[in-house]
Amino acid sequence: MKFLNIRNIFNLCNKTLWPSQCFQLSFLKCEFPVCRHLSTTAPGVPSTLLNNLGVRSYLDKLISEEYSDTMSKPKVSALINTIRLLKVDLKSLYEFDTEKENDKEFCTQLQKEKGSLEEQLKELELDLLSCLVPNNEIKCEDIMLEITAGVGGQEAMIFTQELFEMYSSFSHYKGWQSEIADYIHTDMGGIRHACLMISGNNCYRLLQHEGGVHRVQRVPKTEKSGRIHTSTVTVAILPQPTELEVVINDRDLVIETKRASGAGGQHVNKTDSAVRMHHKPTGYISHINIIIFPKYLLLSNHVFKMYIVLSGVVVECQTDRSQIKNRKIALQKLRVIIYQRQLKEQQLFTKSARKQQVGSSARSEKIRTYNFNQNRITDHRLCQNFHNLLVFLEGGEYLDNIINKLQERSNEILLNEFIESISEKI
Amino acid sequence: MGVDTAYLDCEIIMQHVLGVERSFIIMNHTDFVLAHKESKFWQLIKKRAKKHPVSHLTGKREFWNSNFIVSRDVLDPRPDSETVISTALKYYINKKQKLKIADFGTGTGCLLISILSEYQYAIGIGFEKSLRAYRIARKNVKKHNLLGRAKIFPHSWTECRDLFDLVISNPPYIKRDKLKTLQVEVQKEPKIALDGGVSGLDCYLSIFATLKKCLKKGGFAILEIGEDQNNIDRLIPLYGLAFQRYAYDLSGMERCIIVKQVHD
Incomplete structure (x- = not known):
């Protein structure tokens, strides 16, 4: 909780506790002050607000973002510094070589050192490359x-x-x-x-x-x-995707179970508990996720679009687990497919040719x-x-x-x- | 008539014999199996060919989120019965409330245990008149560490003398003349858990009579029903209860009725 000052917290509280349109707008306009140094234990911050779950999760999110920012930026400068130092060393080594010393042992030692330094330089340059690459990919653990x-x-x-x-x-x-x-x-x-x-x-x-x-x-x-x-x-x-990113309306799902026919219940005893799920969007939206993080605002628009555009995805899940678990997995699968389509749309939207070439899982290319x-x-x-x-x-x-x-x-x-x-x- | 899901059944029996997960079998399908395990496997397969349910061979069956001990003395938990739990979750949204739940005709205890695992402050009582089924239910309660919150009575539900917030049940509801025409696997299960009398409604009538005196005001009862029993709602007012609605299972059939107590 080190990075937040009181004003910020109140802004966030407004945002998470009463997520209405006007608050959202005011929130988006308000620029974050960069210095977030005051501790939340400072007087004036009601502890009840901090105990609220929504506020809490938002704060955690902010903190982790803060950390990742501060972790990545100095790394680049430090790398550049070390590379510079290495280059100076290498230069001095080259100077030695031109003087043509007679001492053979010294020469071999020099060669060795040069080799190792060059290797180090290469590694560091690779590191620098990976640091500099714009890291706007999807962060995804699953x-x-x-x-x-x-x-x-x-x-x-x-x-x-x-x-x-x-x-x-x-x-x-x-x-x-x-x-x-x-x-x-x-x-x-x-x-x-x-x-x-x-x-x-x-x-x-x-x-x-x-x-x-x-x-x-x-x-x-x-x-x-x-x-x-x-x-x-x-x-x-x-x-x-996590549940936050893709919202699926229960009314749009047509679910079938794989049962031969007839009564079900006590009348039959089957090992199979497979579930087939058909997504038929009705265009009617029962709830739009009011998304807390401004970062996702764009995404939520896309979800909105998806409801109208998408149709007819069928997923199936067949295992020996209980039906409710099968349903859960099938829903997850559906979500993945919808997310994939949504992602494609987003890529078209940003018109990044690069993403389509490298990052896509286009099935048409032989790899x-x-x-x-x-x-x-x-x-x-x-x-x-x-x-x-x-x-x-x-x-x-x-x-x-x-x-x-x-x-x-x-x-x-x-x-x-x-x-x-x-x-x-x- | 062979077995419908032969491959799946073999896989499950193999998992049971070797005591491993499915992914292990898929990954190591070229490995060898010990001789005594193989003979046990064939023994079970032969039994399966004689139409014993897989759950009787492996001694367990998954329901909701966990495994339950089953035997030939109890009704196998059916996936459709999960509708009862999901309906209850819709009616009692707050998962931390202190409910008092009764399960009429517990069998394996799967309904009671699953619902108690969802409501962590609830307590439950199961009624089971078959003594053999009672033992299985006790084992399941013990297995799920619910001895503190769940109690099983080896009596019929007509002996119920307490007041409850919620009553769930999966009573026998198959018409007696249909029993002989059912799947062979179902006929291996105990008659007492399936036979619902000539009309299939016997148990519901005695349940309604019991509900009248042991359901709190405003409390709900969620009962599983079978096919052709959707005219049951006409009987409910006769017992001074109020019919709420039907709940549907995943394949869209009427699977539960919800009954509300309106009087004190």
């Missing part, structure tokens, strides 16, 4: 990873299962929590469609670039004459090829070949390596675009 078999029939389904295992063991490797939300298998082995919910630190940022079409080339088990087949698997990475006969993996965005395919499919370090490379590449692209946009403005 994602939904969707794998669907593409062209290639049975063989594609078998490979889908292999990829699914790769990603779930990768999430183990990273220490993320994962849960299988959907798993539709075929009788001959392999899966048609699977859905994995992953939550963990940085998982969206890392897995973001995995979305797309994965191509596999090999002689399938089902093939008898030994020809090489090419089949595809699509992977989609969908960020999971990676797995060639079993040559034991090679080609990443089409990096234009690089990797080997040791079977180890790669275990989803450990090898996959991590590629993901890091992709991350660096996208950072570079982001920075370039950022610079371009700035230069345009100037």
